[in-house]
Amino acid sequence: AQTVTQSQPEMSVQEAETVTLSCTYDTSENNYYLFWYKQPPSRQMILVIRQEAYKQQNATENRFSVNFQKAAKSFSLKISDSQLGDTAMYFCAFLNYGGSQGNLIFGKGTKLSVKP
Amino acid sequence: DAGVTQSPTHLIKTRGQQVTLRCSPKSGHDTVSWYQQALGQGPQFIFQYYEEEERQRGNFPDRFSGHQFPNYSSELNVNALLLGDSALYLCASSNTGVYQPQHFGDGTRLSIL
Numbered sequence: 001a002q003t004v005t006q007s008q009p010e011m012s013v014q015e016a017e018t019v020t021l022s023c024t025y026d027t028s029e030n031n032y033y034l035f036w037y038k039q040p041p042s043r044q045m046i047l048v049i050r051q052e053a054y055k056q057q058n059a060t061e062n063r064f065s066v067n068f069q070k071a072a073k074s075f076s077l078k079i080s081d082s083q084l085g086d087t088a089m090y091f092c093a094f095l096n097y098g099g100s101q102g103n104l105i106f107g108k109g110t111k112l113s114v115k116p
Numbered sequence: 117d118a119g120v121t122q123s124p125t126h127l128i129k130t131r132g133q134q135v136t137l138r139c140s141p142k143s144g145h146d147t148v149s150w151y152q153q154a155l156g157q158g159p160q161f162i163f164q165y166y167e168e169e170e171r172q173r174g175n176f177p178d179r180f181s182g183h184q185f186p187n188y189s190s191e192l193n194v195n196a197l198l199l200g201d202s203a204l205y206l207c208a209s210s211n212t213g214v215y216q217p218q219h220f221g222d223g224t225r226l227s228i229l
Contacts, residue, residue, distance in 0.1 A: 004158075025203070030159075033215060042222065043204060043222050043223045043225075044220055044221065044222045044223075045159070045208070045220035047218075050217070051136055081208075086203075091158050093158075095215070101170055103161050103164075103174070104149075104159070104161060104208075104218065105161070106158030106159050107158050108156070108157055108158050109156075109157075109158050115131060
């Protein structure tokens with residue numbers, strides 16, 4: 001069974017600085033997707049960035065980028081130029097490429113606070 | 117373009133009761149997935165519906181059941197409520213096919229007294 005582990009329950013960063021959130025996962029599959037979701041107090045889960053396991057190039061979306069280390073089963077999220085609106089829970093998630101689209105497996109989350 | 121809508125926003129029930137939560141998918145989506153998010157935890161997959169059939173199910177008891185209607189909207193039913201069923205219930209919709217991103221609703225906060 002796949003598992004996703006986020007070892008940082010809480011983190012804080014000053015506005016405009018850079019922060020990295022950690023995620024490790026365990027799977028015997030070779031083809032899969034990895035995601036970072038953001039959940040602000042409004043509760044809606046918002047997709048931040050995704051990475052296909054077969055792609056060696058790390059995904060980037062504006063201020064958000066990932067460091068995907070397949071052999072180490074590590075998938076960290078870097079947020080550059082942090083903004084107050086980045087304050088939220090961040091969840092790392094795994095999806096088996098060959099499986100149903102429904103079975104996203106989430107970590108327990110990291111609560112990120114951006115301070116002015 | 118309306119996103120995923122869930123109702124009600126918040127619900128309070130007592131142990132032993134039954135509850136129905138509702139979800140309307142994003143326009144153009146045909147697949148609906150349900151997740152349970154306990155306080156301080158990540159969401160856990162309950163089940164997924166496509167073409168009015170349950171396509172996949174997570175590790176949840178039979179007290180959790182669902183339905184999908186011809187217009188792709190969906191319901192989640194929970195019978196014989198337990199205190200441990202208190203959680204945020206999230207609905208996500210997507211298109212079928214090779215990976216299509218899931219769009220989440222704001223969730224229904226269910227509190228069991």
